[in-house]
Amino acid sequence: MGTEQSNPDLDLELLEGYLDSLGKTIVEQMFALYCQQVAIYLNDIESAQLNDSLSGWEEHCHKMKGATASVGMCQLHAQLKLLEKSTAPKEQKRELLTALKLANEQAILTFKSWLESK
Structure with a gap:
């Protein structure tokens, strides 16, 4: 299936490189750690959102952004780049967080599906 190569959710070039150099077991361990x-x-x-902490929100979004990059989750990484700098009010951030959680679940499913196909 050629559609897999154009998957916007995952950096397939990075992930294939991981598979080639590290092996599937290590990639599975990286994913489990993620x-x-x-x-x-x-x-x-969520804690930063509830406490309306701008610095906490930015710091924790930044950490998650780095983690998504390390496992090749492009779309989620791009979403976090925007969220990290968001100065939206508390209520709007709750909606952004809900969307982030859903996007993360989808990215995890996409990654699992990709890994199972290897």
């Missing part, structure tokens, strides 16, 4: 860490990042982002 899944563990992202739960922490999302909790921290």
Whole structure:
């Protein structure tokens, strides 16, 4: 299927490079670590949103942005680049956080599907 190569969610060139140089087991471990860490990042982002902490919001979005880049989640990374600098009011950030959680779930499913196909 040629559609996989044009997947906007994942940096397939980066991920294929990981597979070639590190092997599938290491890539699976990297992904498992991402899944563990992202739960922490999302909790921290939510905490910053609830406390209306601009610096906390920026810091935790930045950390999650780095994690998404390391596992080739392009679309999620781009979303976090925008969120990180957001000065939206507290209520709007709650909506942004909900969208981020959904996008993260989708990115995880996309990554799992890609990895299972290898």
